[in-house]
Amino acid sequence: MGKQENGQEDNVILFPGLIAKLVEKGMTSLKEKKYYDALRYFQESTELEESHPQARYGLVITNIELNRLEEARKHCESMLNEGIGQYYDILQVYVSLLVQLGDYQEVVHLLETVIAEEKLPPNMAESFYQLLDFSRQMTSDSVEIVEDYEEDSIDGMTNTEELIQNLEGGDPDQQWGAIQRLSQINSPKVQEAYRSFLKGKENNPVLKSYLIQILKELHSKETFEVHKFGETFEVNIGQLEDIFHEKFGANVLDRLDKSLSQKSPSLYEMVQQVWWHYLFALYPKSPKPLHTETWACALHILGSALIEGEETTEEIVDQYEVDEKEVESAVNHMKVIESLILTLNDSHT
Structure with a gap:
């Protein structure tokens, strides 16, 4: 001690x-x-x-x-x-x-x-x-x-090139598969493909989060340029920490717990998933504004809409005493992200 x-x-x-x-x-x-x-x-x-x-x-x-x-x-x-x-x-x-x-x-x-x-x-x-x-x-x-791979490709380059092509121009399912398989290949070409994918404006932001997470698990120390939701920023993989991200997420759910969990436990559980999916899509950025009440209110509204609840938006906003326009923006952004996640999940089935 x-x-x-x-x-x-x-x-x-x-x-x-x-x-x-x-x-x-x-x-x-x-x-x-x-x-x-x-x-x-x-x-x-x-x-x-x-x-x-x-x-x-x-x-x-x-x-x-x-x-x-x-x-x-x-x-x-x-x-x-x-x-x-x-x-x-x-x-x-x-x-x-x-x-x-x-x-x-x-x-x-x-x-x-x-x-x-x-x-x-x-x-x-x-x-x-x-x-x-x-x-x-x-x-x-x-x-x-491995044996088939060695027979069908010359010194492994053909397979790597195909995976890179899938990452650059494939559908979400092909890109996801390429990310998983390329993570086992350490080469400058693969690193360059990662850089191109992360800064590509049209690429799926959820897949970018998966790639950043994989790079972190591989203990990368590199800095990558990332484009998400209209913003371009740099990320040093070696310096990424999840603590703040997770703490804010937990605080929002604690606030929501007071208003929703007793009233509708199943709805509370459902919006928890929506919230963590959303945070993962934003990763490594944090939601804006960093206001617990705003995001708890937005999740409450989103959840109520999903089950066609009786509460109106105005009634829910009054419970949290927040800016209605900020809440509306938060709800809309979460809907966009959730649709991206559903699109990705559907492509895997």
Whole structure:
């Protein structure tokens, strides 16, 4: 906990049951789908007691719910290495994460080792064997794909060029596929294709967010010029932080929670998805104006319109005491973004 000048350890006296209360709040927030609140409580718990099993497991589950699979994987891996929590329960989550992340070779290596060295619990054995069989098949298929690729293309350049062409001129589905596959190819041509895509005025802003996220996961330190919604700006991938973005998003939902969650829980859950989709489309920019009440009101109006609720726009605006024109602009912008997301999702089906 730190040291004093005389070299003595600081004596930090915790309130009785503080960690248990923080973990309980984290679990409650998780159940209520207030994931950023849950994340904060679990982080505070582990700062006070690093090896607390429930808090550490809470970090895993919360990161999964937030689609931060790499973060969840790291937390799972450290729990396994440190012997924290129920080993096989953690292992099951860890293997599922590896499958979702496409790391099938690691699944095969891990499960073959575990099966050879230990006796699996009867209630989990079938699941582990199924995951092992699936991952073996996927790694085998990957080898076949590589062999076909080597036969059909000269030194791999043809395939890369085709992917770049899809990124530059394909439909959203082809562009999304190209982004995923190009992320495994590190070359100046690919980097240049990324630059061109991010600053292209006609390219889908949601796909640009995916690409920025992938570049961040690849630990890029480069600066890229990005065009979104009529604005061109520079983004240093290495300096991107999600903290403020997420905090503002959570604050808006907390405000909306007071007005909507008790009245219509299902509607509140639906507009949560709309809100996070919208923030992701804007990423790494933040919504304007940075006014919690305005965006909570806009989401309330949008949600009410989606279910053809009885409340009028004027009645909702009065509840939040905000500028009606700013709210109208916010609602319209979210509708535009949501239509883009739906277009992208439809192209994947």
